[in-house]
Amino acid sequence: MEIEPICIEADVNWGNALYAQGKLSKDKQLHYAQLNHKLGVLREQAKDLQNAAAYYEQAINLQPDLVEAHYHLEMVLQAQGDLEEAIGCYQV
Numbered sequence: 001m002e003i004e005p006i007c008i009e010a011d012v013n014w015g016n017a018l019y020a021q022g023k024l025s026k027d028k029q030l031h032y033a034q035l036n037h038k039l040g041v042l043r044e045q046a047k048d049l050q051n052a053a054a055y056y057e058q059a060i061n062l063q064p065d066l067v068e069a070h071y072h073l074e075m076v077l078q079a080q081g082d083l084e085e086a087i088g089c090y091q092v
Contacts, residue, residue: 012055012058015028033060034063036055036059037059040052040054044072053073053080
């Protein structure tokens with residue numbers, strides 16, 4: 001963050017690390033969920049489906065009712081041929 005303060009990936013990694021340590025406030029969880037979702041969309045557009053899925057999953061961890069993340073995760077899993085997991089995205 002010191003080297004490139006506007007780096008969204010670094011910001012998201014920082015927020016995800018704070019969340020993993022139980023140090024991310026509830027009000028910041030939505031913010032970081034949305035950033036994870038945004039990065040997921042960017043990775044999906046770049047055809048990097050594995051990393052897209054990871055960002056969507058983290059967005060869901062942070063904000064379980066973030067419908068867009070569930071939808072996009074389902075689409076990525078379906079594109080990867082993981083139909084059982086994709087169906088599970090709708091059973092939230």
